[in-house]
Amino acid sequence: MPESDLILMPHNQTPPQTPADLLSSAFALRSSICQSINGEILIPGDKSISHRALILGSLAIGTTRVSGLLKGADVMSTLSARQLGVDIDSVCGGRIHGVGLHGLTTPDAPLDLGNAGTGARLLMGVIAGQRITASFTGDSSLSARPMRRVTDPLEEMGAQVSYLPENNAKGLLPVTISGATPVLPADYHSTIASAQIKSAILLAGLNARGTTKVTEPHISRDHTEAMLRHFGLTVEQTILADGRHEVSVTGEGQLRAADIAVPRDPSSAAFAMVAALITPHSHITLPGISMNPQRIGLIATLQEMGGSLSLSNHRIEGGEDVADIEVRSSRLHGIDVPALRAASMIDEYPILSIAAACASGKTHMVGVSELRVKETDRIAVMAEGLRRCGVEIDETDDTMTVLGTNSGGDDISAHSAIAGGVIIASQHDHRIAMSFLTLGMVSKSPIIVEDVSTIATSFPGFAALMNHAGAKIERQS
Ligand code: S3P
Numbered sequence: 001m002p003e004s005d006l007i008l009m010p011h012n013q014t015p016p017q018t019p020a021d022l023l024s025s026a027f028a029l030r031s032s033i034c035q036s037i038n039g040e041i042l043i044p045g046d047k048s049i050s051h052r053a054l055i056l057g058s059l060a061i062g063t064t065r066v067s068g069l070l071k072g073a074d075v076m077s078t079l080s081a082r083q084l085g086v087d088i089d090s091v092c093g094g095r096i097h098g099v100g101l102h103g104l105t106t107p108d109a110p111l112d113l114g115n116a117g118t119g120a121r122l123l124m125g126v127i128a129g130q131r132i133t134a135s136f137t138g139d140s141s142l143s144a145r146p147m148r149r150v151t152d153p154l155e156e157m158g159a160q161v162s163y164l165p166e167n168n169a170k171g172l173l174p175v176t177i178s179g180a181t182p183v184l185p186a187d188y189h190s191t192i193a194s195a196q197i198k199s200a201i202l203l204a205g206l207n208a209r210g211t212t213k214v215t216e217p218h219i220s221r222d223h224t225e226a227m228l229r230h231f232g233l234t235v236e237q238t239i240l241a242d243g244r245h246e247v248s249v250t251g252e253g254q255l256r257a258a259d260i261a262v263p264r265d266p267s268s269a270a271f272a273m274v275a276a277l278i279t280p281h282s283h284i285t286l287p288g289i290s291m292n293p294q295r296i297g298l299i300a301t302l303q304e305m306g307g308s309l310s311l312s313n314h315r316i317e318g319g320e321d322v323a324d325i326e327v328r329s330s331r332l333h334g335i336d337v338p339a340l341r342a343a344s345m346i347d348e349y350p351i352l353s354i355a356a357a358c359a360s361g362k363t364h365m366v367g368v369s370e371l372r373v374k375e376t377d378r379i380a381v382m383a384e385g386l387r388r389c390g391v392e393i394d395e396t397d398d399t400m401t402v403l404g405t406n407s408g409g410d411d412i413s414a415h416s417a418i419a420g421g422v423i424i425a426s427q428h429d430h431r432i433a434m435s436f437l438t439l440g441m442v443s444k445s446p447i448i449v450e451d452v453s454t455i456a457t458s459f460p461g462f463a464a465l466m467n468h469a470g471a472k473i474e475r476q477s
Helices: 003-008 047-059 073-084 117-128 148-156 195-205 223-230 266-278 297-304 339-358 369-373 378-388 430-440 452-457 462-468
Strands: 029-032 038-040 061-067 087-089 095-099 133-137 160-163 175-178 187-189 211-216 235-239 245-250 283-290 308-317 320-328 362-366 392-395 399-403 423-425 447-450 472-475
Touching: 029 430, 047 061, 047 073, 047 087, 047 095, 047 117, 047 195, 047 223, 073 087, 073 117, 073 452, 117 133, 117 148, 117 175, 117 195, 148 160, 148 175, 148 195, 195 211, 195 223, 195 245, 223 235, 266 283, 266 297, 266 308, 266 320, 266 339, 266 430, 266 462, 297 308, 297 339, 339 362, 339 369, 339 378, 339 399, 339 430, 369 378, 378 392, 378 399, 378 430, 423 430, 430 447, 430 452, 430 462, 452 462, 462 472
Parallel strands: 038 283, 187 211, 423 447
Antiparallel strands: 029 447, 029 472, 061 095, 087 095, 133 175, 160 175, 211 245, 235 245, 283 320, 308 320, 362 399, 392 399
16 A cells, blocks of 8 residues: 555545545645534544654664554654664554664665654754764745754754754754764753653753753653653653753663554544534544643643533553543633643644634633744634634734634524634644634634645544544535
């Protein structure tokens, strides 16, 4: 089967309504008002954990078997680890034959990370700790994202980093990194709660003589820490008295291959959750979603907004906490979303702003400046699209306030007051595309989203799965 089919076809079901090539090229989709969203929806594997499984599996001694790996385009970009001399079986990366902490080789071509910010930044950390050199490139969106936040600390650890002269000040791809020999242990105080920054430094530190420590203003997703432990290393994590999170790892250990079961992605589940909450007569179940506390801020937020979301069947699968989520249509109301929750739902603000637009009252989101440096400036792009749909929205550098369109009635069988009838440019941002397709499910007139191929980076089969549950997402001719 060609690689593109595995990336693009519905990931685990073959729903009848939608052609299998729904997301196969840069075309537009139209989402129209639907009756309800119902049934069980099997969300694909977690993107963050899938990247880490490929990367840490490559650095381990022995064969790592991965089940549930996300077959999204971003994770396929991280398969460029093969260019570093790692043997990864099958396009799905089901088996990784690790080469150990010193076994990578210099690639003979640049690593093209496509749209994958996590893959790029984590692999930069890996290269910084090796006696090899690699260049990194990416698509137009990744090439506009700041990389100095990662390469500056790696330079402090001894890596040599070079950007093109015209991109040097901003630190934009392409970049070439030569690993430090030996790499110095870091004691890095990050001003941003970012798992990508933290992970890159920890990965470089795996080859340092001594302990590498990273402190972040509050805890960001800790999948790297958990997986390093799963591979046999000791990783210390402390929440300091002032709320900062400190993590440390001692270098020159050894990663031992261990099987990994990737749980289903809460950031992808977010779209189905909001679709069911805002569409009347809906009731869905999402089995086996990761319950990592640093990933589920949206669930608490939607519950505070009056959403009927319940968790059951908590269990450990493959070393990860998972649970089933049940969601029913609900009348939502606006709330203040605390800044301290931002790191645990950073990828969910676009779809939260859709829920907020369908709620009554104001939803005020603070401490969200990081949204401005994601695949797009997500505050600006969501604000512009929502305004065009008739929603009032205010923004500052690090806040977004959405005035809900619901007048506050109790009738949960009424559709929203969203006008819709617009064409949204996804600007090559998967979460923008899925957010506006979700809004189309309750808008008076359909919403068309252009350039939806980007959805396959994180949620292959999104439209097919949602249509199977009752959505009306069709190819726009
Ligand atoms: C990720 C970390 C987050 C998140 C991204 C995935 C990860 O980025 O937005 O989608 O897997 O480490 P930051 O580290 O920039 O916050």
